[in-house]
Amino acid sequence: MKTFLLTLLFFTQLSCMSKAQEQTNVQLPVDSLPSPAHITLLFAGDLMQHQAQINAAYTPSGYDYSDYFKSIKDEISRADIAIGNLEVTLGGKPYKGYPTFSAPDEYLYAIRDAGFNVLVTANNHCLDKGKNGLERTIQMLDSLHIPHAGTYINADTRKQQYPLLLEQNGFRIALLNYTYGTNGIKVTYPNIVNYIDKAIIMQDIKDAKTLHPDAIIACMHWGDEYHSLPNKEQTTLADWLLEQGVTHIIGSHPHVVQPMELRTDSITGERHAVVYSLGNFISNMSARHTDGGILFRLDLEKDSITRVTNCGYSLVWTSRPLLSRKKNHRLLPANYPSDSLSIAERNHLKIFINDTRSLFSKYNKGIKEYTFY
Numbered sequence: 001m002k003t004f005l006l007t008l009l010f011f012t013q014l015s016c017m018s019k020a021q022e023q024t025n026v027q028l029p030v031d032s033l034p035s036p037a038h039i040t041l042l043f044a045g046d047l048m049q050h051q052a053q054i055n056a057a058y059t060p061s062g063y064d065y066s067d068y069f070k071s072i073k074d075e076i077s078r079a080d081i082a083i084g085n086l087e088v089t090l091g092g093k094p095y096k097g098y099p100t101f102s103a104p105d106e107y108l109y110a111i112r113d114a115g116f117n118v119l120v121t122a123n124n125h126c127l128d129k130g131k132n133g134l135e136r137t138i139q140m141l142d143s144l145h146i147p148h149a150g151t152y153i154n155a156d157t158r159k160q161q162y163p164l165l166l167e168q169n170g171f172r173i174a175l176l177n178y179t180y181g182t183n184g185i186k187v188t189y190p191n192i193v194n195y196i197d198k199a200i201i202m203q204d205i206k207d208a209k210t211l212h213p214d215a216i217i218a219c220m221h222w223g224d225e226y227h228s229l230p231n232k233e234q235t236t237l238a239d240w241l242l243e244q245g246v247t248h249i250i251g252s253h254p255h256v257v258q259p260m261e262l263r264t265d266s267i268t269g270e271r272h273a274v275v276y277s278l279g280n281f282i283s284n285m286s287a288r289h290t291d292g293g294i295l296f297r298l299d300l301e302k303d304s305i306t307r308v309t310n311c312g313y314s315l316v317w318t319s320r321p322l323l324s325r326k327k328n329h330r331l332l333p334a335n336y337p338s339d340s341l342s343i344a345e346r347n348h349l350k351i352f353i354n355d356t357r358s359l360f361s362k363y364n365k366g367i368k369e370y371t372f373y
Helices: 019-025 051-057 072-080 107-115 129-144 157-163 198-209 232-244 342-364
Strands: 004-005 037-047 082-086 118-120 166-168 171-179 215-221 249-252 258-264 271-278 280-282 292-302 305-321 330-334
Touching: 037 072, 037 171, 037 271, 051 118, 051 198, 051 330, 118 171, 171 198, 198 215, 198 232, 215 232, 215 258, 232 249, 232 271, 258 292, 258 305, 258 342, 271 292, 271 305, 280 305, 292 342, 305 342
Parallel strands: 004 166, 037 082, 037 280, 082 118, 171 215, 215 249, 249 271, 280 292
Antiparallel strands: 037 292, 166 171, 258 271, 292 305, 305 330
């Protein structure tokens, strides 16, 4: 398997004990023992480009997305690995929004510059522009050296690159990605889309285990659009994935947030994060519940074993030009200063916050909100 090396381990190894220490069983002082390794993973939901977004970003010299992530860039960049769901193709001109997405190349540059260093591409819109769209999207990601998972030009590249192994801070993270479908569009040979197929997933998990990862994370594009609770298929599949050896599960597709839980294995004591839907990250959707989403943060620590030390979510909301009377869309944290917003923005943001907190207070298990702005 081809390994995507994000960075090198930044702490030095503990010096070996002297022969005299070994003979006399002299114990090292506590403060000289190696500290556990830490890593912070951050997950974002659907990165969309509806026609209104494309139109708003247009300038005579190209497309300007500089306002998009300005207020949350620091939080994204603080993560060791930030992963987003790229729910558009980069299929080239003409640029189009729903129902067959083809986003300007400048959008991908903005996503990278915001701090995202991994993208997943298996979703129901990955074939919107057919074979050329799938292949050009992969070529653009590769040209910017952005590791990705979910779609492949052919079987050879999938074999080389999947499961996607991320190495950072001494951790080895195996990333999987699957979608329930592609809006009825069939994949064109020799291209490959990772569909949800238990036989294939089971083999991929086995392959992931051979990489000796500290965690196996499955990003699942599943569920019913606009439903605030996971369906039976999601919950059953989540149970099955954990049984097969997946460590954590991150969901997308419904375009609204769904509850999350931190499960504890009754035998091993290992904790598993299950997030059923991150919701929209940035889009032009305006219906209730669709205009925001969450950033999900997962902190891991390891010495002899790997454990979850903390996980939480923060609410993010998209301000549209129709509400702000500004040129472009902006992604804002829930605690963004209200005196900087128009009355219309305040009202819509308040509705999203109240709805989401009410849902999570009722259904979340073991995962709490945090703020960062």
